Amino acid sequence: MKRFLNYLKARPLGLVSLIVILFLYLVMIFAEFVAPYKPTTTFGSMTYHPPNLHIGSEGPAAQEARVINSVNWKYARVRGAYHGVRFLARGEPYKLWGLIPAERHLFTTGPAAGLSGTYPIFILGADHLGRDLFSRIVYGSRISLTIGFIATAISLFLSMLLGGLSGFFGGLTDWTVMRFSEFFMLIPGLYLILFLRSLLSSTMDSGQSYMMITIILSLVGWPGSARTIRGMVHAIKREEFVMNAHLEMIPSPVIILGHIIPQIASLLIVSIALSVPGFIMTETTLSYLGLGIVDPAVSWGSLIRRDISTISNLRNFPWLLSPVWALLAVTLGFNFLGDALRDYYDPYHTVFRGRRLFKRRTPKDESAVALHTGTGILAREPAVQNTGPDGSETAPQHNGAPISAPLLAVKDLSVSFTVLRGNEAVSVQAVRGVSFTLERGEILGIVGESGSGKSVTTQAIPGLLPESAVVNGSIKYEGEEIINLETEKLRSYRGRKIGMIFQEPGRSYDPLQNMGSVFLETFRNSDPAITREAALKKAAALLNETGLPNGRERLSNFPHQFSGGQLQRIGIALALAQSCELLIADEPTTALDVTIQAQIVDLLKTLRKTRRISIIFISHDIDLVADISDRIMVMYGGLVMESGPSKAFTAAAQVVATGPANAVTDGTHRAPSSDVVSHPYTKALLAASPRFGTHYSGTRLISIPGKVSDPARPEPGCPFAPRCPEAQHSCAGNSPTKVGVASCAQDIPSLRSLLGDRVIRCVLHSEKAGV
Incomplete structure (x- = not known):
């Protein structure tokens, strides 16, 4: 928001709209002070008085007028009869916001209305009872403008809650919410509003009418937005950055509100921009039909109903149309401002070609954080590599003794899903009895065609499969069974011990978060007390370690400002942020060109030696897997078809x-x-x-x-x-x-x-x- 006003300089229509809206709401807040009279103050002898504001050499003044025909209320202005308008002068006493007693108004012509020797000021004329139309419009804005915001807020909350839950959890929740929304959508909105309003008592006071109309508008307005939000959440929840959030054990409500809902911010902004004037217009319609706000309360809709009762009235007293211009100003203002906000909050459209809207600030140069074994902030003891007589590596050791239990042991792992094909519920056997072990510092390569069960197998390790998956078998990490663990217990494994990077780096990040925020969120999962500055230093060190120079300067960039190879390096850095021991790389080089593939593979090899991490590397390219892996496992149809040292596969090649x-x-x-x-x-x-x-x-x-x-x-x-x-x-x-x-x-x-x-x-x- 610090740059929003600078951005609006390039969108003058949006800037003007913002000024108009702020002005109207400012007038609404200080209605008692702005209006010269109360909305119920009448001047009996001044029915349908025309506007009488006169701007002369001595300043603004109220010009007197005399009635020349009391049948059709024709007035004649009295030449030379002017009453000076005084600003911040005493007038009718009032209570600001109903709490603070005051007498001063923004402008008035006398200390009290109807006082002898004064003449009222009618900026927009008077109505059929001689009431100041300007004062009534100002007071009426409190109902018309607030009812739009309150109804929109309630409707949007219901839409986000019900639509988000429906799209995120699916199943019975999705079915129930969608059927409930369809019930409201079967009946046209206006007819449903009129029907619900007709069920209520016609003797309700103004406060009750206001409350009930707001509730009715909210209940009618949420289904359409909820269905749209549901569809978008259903698609976004499959993105890799949402799976990353699951991996970091972020609660589901936080994922919905913090990661998924911001992705549809443009939709919500446009929805708000259209809903506020839409609800205002609906209230206007109800009030015009006599089902809305009633006396003594006043709204723009009730003004139109009372004052524009006939075409003759509108022809003889055109100033009675003033509430319509207020409605038009609010509607257009929100629409144009919504367009500007939609573009501003979308990082892909914040900066336009040919026009530099912001002055880029170059962050101060900071010295790189050196990584020294045993002393660096991200230090990790190098792996102890044992070599045989021929120079080949043997099994890793810990404290001079061979490690008895493998880091990861998967035995008879089976994963199935139940899907609906037509009218038949079919069991999909994605993984069928897969078994393998992984030692510390070892790289296991998994190859096979798409649909062979590679990704499902590895996603079952940190528990990232959907709830519909039925998982059987055994997955032991350092000898501890982790299969089917409760979510809270998986927190000690996800991210901290088991990291994961995905196939398409461009889809693995929240596009509305810069990299500094991504790293800060990751570090705070393991250390909630870490400061932002400390997190950024650690992040810069990790980026330097993974081959991305000037990491501190790049932390302010968004994902679309990086190349695919750079994003994959950042993904590896994020996996290392909590010093994971096992890194699952799910086809990390598929979306990259050959040169970048080689760089990523070399980086993984280096990290394997320096950090002694174990890696499961998934790919379709069996030659690439043979180059990086110690052992290879070939999968097809959810089964392990062959497994062995990579040398055997190299010989076969x-x-x-x-x-x-x-x-x-x-x-x-x-x-x-x-x-x-x-x-x-x-x-x-x-x-x-x-x-x-x-x-x-x-x-x-x-x-x-x-x-x-x-x-x-x-x-x-x-x-x-x-x-x-x-x-x-x-x-x-x-x-x-x-x-x-x-x-x-x-x-x-x-x-x-x-x-x-x-x-x-x-x-x-x-x-x-x-x-």
Whole structure:
């Protein structure tokens, strides 16, 4: 807001609208002081008196007028009869805001209305009872302007609450809220308002009428906004930055109000800008029809009803139309101001080309925070790497002794979802009995096509799967079972021990938060007492460590001001902010070009050595995974098809590259034949990877035929059998005609151990395997 006025200089229409709205509300607040008379003060002999403000050489004055025809109330001005207007003079006594006794008005022509020797001032003329129309409009603004804001506030609160809960939680909550909103939307709004108002007593006083009209307008106004908010929340809750918030154990109400609702701020601003004048106009309609504000209270709608009763009145006394101009000014003012606010609060449109609205302030240069082992603010002891006789790394040690329990042990992990396909509830078997271990300082690579269960497997570790997921099996972190832990107990693992970075860095951050706020939020999850300055210093040090120079200067930037590679580095820095021990990288290089991919991979390798963190690296690129990982796990159809040291996969890749080419002749995909024991799916992935030096004119690119296994209807036996060029009759299981989860589970080939710490799920290599 500090820059908002500077921004409005480039939007003159918005600036004028803001001034008009502030002026009207300022007049409303000090109505007793601004109005020269009370709204009920009458001048009986001055019915339909015309405006009599005269600006002369001696200043403003009230000119006298005499009635020349009392039938149609024609007036003639008295030449030379002027009464000077005095400012801040004593007039009718009143109580400001009903509390403070006072007598001074902004302007008046005498100490009291109707006092002998004075003549009232009618800036906008008088009505049929001789009441000052300007004073009545000023007092009427209190009802018309406040009823718009209060009704909008209540309606917006209901919309955000019900729409946010509906979109965020879904299921029965979503169904209940949407059916409830549809009930209100079935009936046209005005008809519903008139119906509800007709049910109330017609003898209510002004205060009761005001309260009931406000409630009715609020109840009628929320359903449309709630449905819109529900749809946007339903889409935004799937974004990675919301999953990051879940990972940091931020409560759901805070996620809804602090992360999701700000994403739809433009919608809410426009909704407010339209709702306020809309509710004002609705109250005006009710009052005009006699169902709104009643005497002695006054609103703009009641003024229009009482004063503009006939066309003849409007033709003879045109000043009676003044409340309409006030309504028009408020409506246009809110619309134009809403447009300006919508653009201002959207970071993508804050700065326009060709016009520099703000003077960029360059932050003072601050010395970089040095990271020294054992003394730096983010220091972490380097991993103790043990090497064998050939120089290769062996199992890590702790205090000179081998670590007995692995950092992470996953056993028989199964994840299923129940989805509705048509009218049928189908169980989707996303993960089926996955088991693996991860040692400290080890990098495990997981490869497979989309839909193979890689991301679901890793998201089950920190408990980021939706509530509809059914998770079975065992996940032990440092020997402690963490599967199906309560949310509060997961707080000690999420972020602090288990960090995660996602595939598309541009979607992993709240676009309305700058990076300084993101880091501050992360640091305060582990240290609520940390100051902003200390958090920014730590953040700058982390950014320098992850290869993003001038980190302190970049903390004021928003996500769209960084490249994809820079955002991914920031994601790694955020994962390290709470000194996590396990980093899950869910396809962190897919959205990056090859050069940036290599840089991110080198960064992960460096962090693995300097911080001794364990990494689970997910990717479609089996060559990339083999380059960074110690072990590789190949998944397909929710199953582990093969697992082993990356050296074995590198050897298989060399055989694929030098062996007989995978040619596609007569429509058949043929994998290379070799003595290297490898799963056919692994061979297909390796063959589908383009090789450096090949050309489309000499060798056609290889693709895996068929389609990925449907987890809702898995194939019996080996799930890759329908696409496998080496498939035999036994690969389809003992009951190939059965298609169901139970029969498939019985016919799936079991994992068999091979030499060299490898396992494979293939009946073709059972003769070479030792169980």
